Amino acid sequence: MQVEINGKSRVFVAGGSILALLMEFEIDPRLVVVERNREIVRRDDLDRVEVEDGDRFEIVQFVGGG
Amino acid sequence: MKDERIDSLDGLDPLVIADRSFSSRLIVGTGKYRSHAETVEAIRASGAEMVTVAVRRVDLDASNQESLLHHLDPNEFFLLPNTAGCFTAEDAVRYARLGRETGLSSWVKLEVIGDQETLLPDTEALLEATRILTAEGFTVLPYTNDDLITALRLEDAGAAAVMPLASPIGSGLGLLNPLNIRLLKSRLSVPVIVDAGVGTASDACLTMEQGVDGILMNTALAAAQRPVLMASAMRLAVKAGRSAYMAGRMPTREWAVPSSPSTGMLD
Numbered sequence: 001m002q003v004e005i006n007g008k009s010r011v012f013v014a015g016g017s018i019l020a021l022l023m024e025f026e027i028d029p030r031l032v033v034v035e036r037n038r039e040i041v042r043r044d045d046l047d048r049v050e051v052e053d054g055d056r057f058e059i060v061q062f063v064g065g066g
Numbered sequence: 067m068k069d070e071r072i073d074s075l076d077g078l079d080p081l082v083i084a085d086r087s088f089s090s091r092l093i094v095g096t097g098k099y100r101s102h103a104e105t106v107e108a109i110r111a112s113g114a115e116m117v118t119v120a121v122r123r124v125d126l127d128a129s130n131q132e133s134l135l136h137h138l139d140p141n142e143f144f145l146l147p148n149t150a151g152c153f154t155a156e157d158a159v160r161y162a163r164l165g166r167e168t169g170l171s172s173w174v175k176l177e178v179i180g181d182q183e184t185l186l187p188d189t190e191a192l193l194e195a196t197r198i199l200t201a202e203g204f205t206v207l208p209y210t211n212d213d214l215i216t217a218l219r220l221e222d223a224g225a226a227a228v229m230p231l232a233s234p235i236g237s238g239l240g241l242l243n244p245l246n247i248r249l250l251k252s253r254l255s256v257p258v259i260v261d262a263g264v265g266t267a268s269d270a271c272l273t274m275e276q277g278v279d280g281i282l283m284n285t286a287l288a289a290a291q292r293p294v295l296m297a298s299a300m301r302l303a304v305k306a307g308r309s310a311y312m313a314g315r316m317p318t319r320e321w322a323v324p325s326s327p328s329t330g331m332l333d
Contacts, residue, residue: 006123025126031133032124033167040167058123060164062134064105065120065150066095066235066262066284 001053012051019047021057032061075309081280083257084173084205084226086144088115091274092304093146093259095284099293102137108287109143111297117143118175118282120150121165140170146207148175153188155195162199174199175229175261175282176208185235189216193223200224209261212246214253221256228254229261229282232273236285238265241273248276267296267303274307275315 003012005025012021018041022029034041035058041049072078080087094114099105109117119134138145147165152158155178162174178195180188187210199206205226210216212230220228230250233239240263241247251258257279264270264283273281281304290296 005126008126010126027124027126028133031135033121033164035164040163042167043169058164059126060121061124062119062138062145062147062165062168063122064096064099064102064134065122065148066097066118066282 001051003051003054004056006057006059016051017047018045018049018051018057021051022046022059027059032059034059075305075312079308079312081257083207083259088144088280090114090116090301090304091280091308092270092300093118093280093282094287094297095282096134096138097284098288102132102134104293105134105288106137108293108297109138111294111301112287113301115144116146118146118148118284119165120148121161144173145170146173146175149177149195151179152177153179153191155191155198158191158195159198162195162204163202166204171205172203173205173226174207176206187211189213192216193219196220196223196225207259212243212250214246214249217250217254217258221254225256227257227259227279229259231262232260232269233263235262236289237263238269238286238289239263240265240269241276244272244276247273247278251277251279264300267299270300270303271307271310274304275311277311280304 001012003010014020014024018034029046037056080089081091090113092112092114093116094109094112095118096105149158149161152161158178166172176195178188178191179185192208196206196208207227207229208220208225209229217228232241259280259282260273260278261282264286270281287293287297
């Protein structure tokens, strides 16, 4: 299915939960925070929330900053 | 600190913000270093316990991107997410919420920038975001200018500390208005942490001598030719400035006063 991640269109081949989406893109769920359609998804819910076609995700992490 | 012969404040003079106590009055950023390894070495040399980080998109196209969190152990350092780069209260609140969701703490270094060129704060939006985040249970540390009225309003809005600039972010110009910083410190009940503008050790020392509670810096370390050595210098400078303030400096006068007795001289 087609989703948008960090402003770019992406194909989520396997389908399933947000956790599965992170796995497909080789992202360690412990190091990121996920927003789905502008709503933060709690870490405990990553494997419970099903990704839907057209979902828009922001996946962020801590980087160096002042 | 009743002992007048005390020769060190080590372990006696913690920085207390909200419900937390820090042994170091120096807070450092993690931006602009050449590597994650250098970042961590510099932070250790600085002695800082509180360390700021930014929230940014993961780059899906960069393979094997190493996360900063692989190098910065949250058990060793207290990570303070910032809202750097935000130009509206709404954006700053969004970034703060994302930072909190990492599960490390509900503290935020709040920045709402009003002008791209000077990176000076939008104080109106800063106040608005402070109110929203305080109501949501955040411990809010807002970066602001050295204006007393704004600082008092931030305190009223629930800020856990107020963080006025010494000079513009990344400028290294040092403390431009010690008078205003002293004024803020004398009028606020919450800690005053000078954030931004310190360039070298003497700037840090002079800033601490004004009686403020701490300093937050990033570029002064990261942009030094030897960041780890500069971090060590800053650790000493903050300690020296704080100790000098607590020691109570001698009064200045315009002309000389002899240090040796004026009596008992030979004929």
